[in-house]
Amino acid sequence: MITRSRNYRRKPAGKFAKTSGRVSDIRDELKDVKKATSAEKLVVPHGSPNAKIRVVPVGGLEEVGRNMMYLEYVDPGSKYHGDIIVIDIGLQFPDENMPGIDYIIPNITSLLPKKDKIKAVIITHAHYDHIGGIPHVMPKLGADIPLYGTDLTLAIIAKRQRDYEHLGGHLNLNEISNDTKLDFGAFQIEFFGVSHNIPGSVGVILHTPVGILIHTGDFKIDTRSGIGGVTEMEKLRELGEKNVLLLMSDSTNAREPGHQFSEVDIQHEMEAIIRDAAGRLIIGTFASLLGRLNEILQIAEKYDKRVAIDGRSMKTNIEIAEHLGYIKVNPAILIDAADTHKYPSKKVVVLVTGAQGEENAVLMRIVTGRHKFLKIQSGDTVVFSSSVIPGNERSVQYLTDKLYRDGADVINYKMLDIHAGGHAKQEDLKLLIETIKPQYLMPIEGNHSFLKLHAKVGRRAGMAEEKIVVADNGQVAEVKKGSVMLTKERVPANYVMVDGLGVGDVQEVVLRDRQMLASDGIFVIIATVDSQTGKVRGSPDIISRGFVYLRESKELLFQARLLVKKIVEHSTHTMHPVNWTYVRDNLRDQVGDFLFEKTHRRPMVLPVVIEV
Amino acid sequence: MITRSRNYRRKPAGKFAKTSGRVSDIRDELKDVKKATSAEKLVVPHGSPNAKIRVVPVGGLEEVGRNMMYLEYVDPGSKYHGDIIVIDIGLQFPDENMPGIDYIIPNITSLLPKKDKIKAVIITHAHYDHIGGIPHVMPKLGADIPLYGTDLTLAIIAKRQRDYEHLGGHLNLNEISNDTKLDFGAFQIEFFGVSHNIPGSVGVILHTPVGILIHTGDFKIDTRSGIGGVTEMEKLRELGEKNVLLLMSDSTNAREPGHQFSEVDIQHEMEAIIRDAAGRLIIGTFASLLGRLNEILQIAEKYDKRVAIDGRSMKTNIEIAEHLGYIKVNPAILIDAADTHKYPSKKVVVLVTGAQGEENAVLMRIVTGRHKFLKIQSGDTVVFSSSVIPGNERSVQYLTDKLYRDGADVINYKMLDIHAGGHAKQEDLKLLIETIKPQYLMPIEGNHSFLKLHAKVGRRAGMAEEKIVVADNGQVAEVKKGSVMLTKERVPANYVMVDGLGVGDVQEVVLRDRQMLASDGIFVIIATVDSQTGKVRGSPDIISRGFVYLRESKELLFQARLLVKKIVEHSTHTMHPVNWTYVRDNLRDQVGDFLFEKTHRRPMVLPVVIEV
DSSP, X not given: OOSOOTTOOOOOTTTTHHHHSOTTTHHHHHTTOEEOOOOSSOOOOOOOTTOEEEEEEEESSSBSSOOEEEEEEEOTTSTTTTOEEEEOOOOBOOOTTSTTOOEEEOOOTTTGGGGGGEEEEEOOOOSHHHHTTHHHHHHHHOTTSEEEEOHHHHHHHHHHHHTTGXXXXXXXXXXXXXXXXXXXXXXXXXXXXXXXXXXXXXXXXXXXXXXXXXXXXXOBOOTTOOTTOOOOHHHHHHHTTTTOOEEEEEOTTTTSOSOOOOHHHHHHHHHHHHHHOSSOEEEEXXXXXXXXXXXXXXXXXXXXXXXXXXXXXXXXXXXXXXXXTSOOOOGGGEEOGGGGGGSOGGGEEEEEEOTTOOTTSHHHHHHTTOOSSOOOOTTOEEEEOSOOOTTOHHHHHHHHHHHHHTTOEEEOTTTSSOOOOSSOOHHHHHHHHHHHOOSEEEEESBOHHHHHHHHHHHHHTTOOGGGBOOOOTTEXXXXXXXXXXXXXXXXXXXXXXXXXXXXXXXXXXXHHXXXXXXXXXXXXXXXXXXXXXXXXXXXXXXXXXXXXXXGGOHHHHHHHHHHHHHHHHHHHHHOSSOOHHHHHHHHHHHHHHHHHHHHSOOOEEEEEEEEO | OOSOOTTOOOOOTTTTHHHXXXXXXXXXXXXXXXXXXXXXXXOOOOOOTTOEEEEEEEESSSBSSOOEEEEEEEOTTSTXXXXXXXXXXXXXXXXXXXXXXXXXXXXXXXXXXXXXGEEEEEOOOOSHHHHTTHHHHHHXXXXXXXXXXXXXHHHHHHHHHHTTXXXXXXXXXXXXXXXXXXXXXXXXXXXXXXXXXXXXXXXXXXXXXTEEEEEOOSOBOOTXXXXXXXXXXXXXXXXXXXXXXXXXXXXXTTTSOSOOOOHHHXXXXXXXHHHHOSSOEEEEEOTTOHHHHHHHHHHHXXXXXXXXXXXXXXXXXXXXXXXTTSOOOOGGGEEOGGGGGGSOGGGEEEEEEOTTOOTTSHHHHHHTTOOSSOXXXXXXXXXXXXXXXXXXXXXXXXXXXXXXXXXXXXXXXXXXXXXXOSSOOHHHHHHHHHHHOXXXXXXXXXXXXXXXXXXXXXXXXXXXXXXXXXXXTTEEEEEXXXXXXXXXXXXXXXXXXXETTEESOOOHHHHHXXXXXXXHOEEEEEEEEOTTTOOBOSSOEEEEESSSOGGGOHHHHHHHHHHHHHHHHHHHHHOSSOOHHHHHHHXXXXXXXXXXXXXXXXXXXXXXXXXX
């Protein structure tokens, strides 16, 4: 299986462009990518005996998402004093307690005053939890700061940046390979390729005056296949001889015992599904699972099937990966979604986005009849080729029920073992520790419990408890020669929420209001009071949404209006002068209680009193 | 292991009452329970050749929840013509698209005009998806209609009814056993005990003039243990000789291949956990998993541990189950939650509600420091003894992270095999079909895809496709001698949502408003217009919630006010007379667009114009 073949003949230009009309401009975007200058040899400068590196994880240590850390060299006598390297700038998706929020990005408050000391931003791979914060964060840090990543990583960053031009589109992109060496003074940086479910993923090796620090990025170890890329164990074994000071390692799957599955097993299962499909096969997956997409394309070709790819992000990603040689596609097997009916059903494979039941993804549009060309027909088999992200279960269940109703068969990741993830499991993590033999271990990338379970793995690998550092977001670790210490220093690491154009302007109070509005709606009272007589003019206006169905609640509204009139007029007749704040508070409380008594619901009551 | 021992000596009265003060009154409630009169022998009357039974599932066939069906005998010449039997009246929990909704109950619109013909309501077991609609539905159908269930089922119904006294507390409760025979004319009814994760579960056998119909309720088959009750296979084998016409069978786990685990395996794992616990053991589970709770109590006694039970529903359920002989507790091992510190940690087991991360359950209160006596201490082991219900993953993850942070260890259902459910899996379903040998199969209780997968099992068991009936909620099936036919008739089966005191008054429009409010909040504009001059008096009032943080949005509000003034005054100066509806629509659209342009958010805009 070819996963990387730079000399592959280019397919006819604009192959995918036919249906989307948007692709191919990626080549323009990539024009700005420079090859990074690789150093001949890395030479670590001497540091003073008190030199240290502050390791500051601002995100990713209490969640899966918004991964970002920075490393700051502290050595007042040195010309490198204060220099900073940033690793990853990811986003996190909101949970159900954050209605209306688009996503969450890392908090860079502590970094902003020092932004001129940032020498480089290194991106380990192109998943959103590692790149998603770039459009918002980079303009604030300084768009000219060099950003490093492999070709595919940079291409996906560049593509995404287009969607955020209003935030300042410019980035200083520098392409590295697994073997690039970067000289940033106190930080002499190398990389190692890692296996993950997106090609072009790397880990980072930082040679510094205080010792060697390693950041794995996301990784797995697949000893039986290179489909998902190869974790360069040989490089790591060499590091094992060099007395590595600190290993910062991916904890995403630290809950899982054993070894991660090999892509070979997935390939076999996928091959059986594609080979045996008696009708159309519709495969839903993530646009970023490029290794998986490549496998499917190869197998489809082997069994003489035709493949229609639909979904803008999937098309673009495949286009990019092919352009860069990570994917090989025989153009003869590609067909348009509009043309699938021209082929026998059992010859057709449709590759689409939407295995999580996302509202606007292609699979959902097919299932709900909103797709221009494709609809489910009896005999179709639909494969959900990725595990379900918590929170999406009900949408996926809805999709599944609808598919069965329309006569399709469904194969999900639970029914088959096609759900190998991209992350090392416990025995892989142990193997990595035993290979690198670090003095200290800092689990990163995962919820707190994952980090603790990773720490347990470290102890099983023979590390002493005090050599394992479990930090929180924002908690600073100090790395000195021969020691890593968690400090009490905490930098701001609370959520920065993106909502439309607003970044960080949605605070707790706004979210609380949204939750309250969602639960019982709103009840606005408008009373116009004649300042001469103190009487409410006519009948108070009431506007309510999300509380009760107004047309069926006339009696309730009638009584509420009477109550409003009574409360207001009681005040105007007994208070001189009238304390309107008191009147409004009274309206809020008494009308709120009245509505609760009648309905056992607590809408947000907003009283407006207008004196005329 | 004793699971049922009616002669067990009563523990000292009020044992649990000490901390809750609420238990023990269940005995008062049970005073009203009558023993059902069992018929000596069931005699099925003759029906005319055209006699039929309408099987009407009003809920539970497109979801896991709100199970309810009724069977109506149609034979115009017969004195039993029109007689109806209802089976189960459950609730369903709302999903995240239904903010503020408490739960969903079955739609009884089609049953109301015929309510006087209801001869009996039969409840198969005491889980909420089978009993939860009773407090709302029974007063409407007629509280005097006899309701049948086993002792435990009725006790839990009676207890729950107390919480709904405002809806009419009275029920006509009639206790059955597995061997009770009920004579309802055209419906001659027997029961068979089933294994499930709550004791006292039964399936229903209906001997009728058109043939034998079987409703399994929820069931599993556990051939190795009676801990969860026994599915009376012998009775079913006898039915296998009687040419059963229709089997209506539980599809909850029809997605799962193989056989359901035996409670024996769970018991072994639980025994190892309790035996080996070096510190306190805190076990979170459902209050209704009485079989599991019983096991834990027995094992704790075996290893000389002390058990503190906390959580009102759990205490009450154990109290009820013990009162009825389903659970045996040695009073010597029970301690108060307030006294756990008096015992060595490794001697203490705490049994609590809340394994789903529910906000107000005991486990959450312990973890968040809101519990009066208990807090997590280093060395505690917390066991989540039930699988996570979709939608609860994030809450459970929050709990888990917090527990690790506080130094506890966590064992969840995934780490161990302690998650045997209460439902038959594919091979169990096949075994049931092969045992009963029905002419027709109607999968019930589950999402549409589960029913279809159950249908596949039926075909694997040798049934012809046309003998398997997959119905929707509300779709009427007609059962005649030798045939079951799905008709096109549909009775109302849409959601009836309970929200506070309101039943069915929250409609789509209210939910849509709530979702919109949750996403971007509300923006209320109040403009007071001088009818003489057409000018807006002063500055328009703006009230906004859940949209932006107002204190930091002064400029936005300033511009919005200017826009409001401009729109209103343009109209008052150019239109004669002023069309206020037009002005309000204009305000809504233009201010909405303005806010979207500035923020990319779309709050609900509510304009109020007051002419003075």
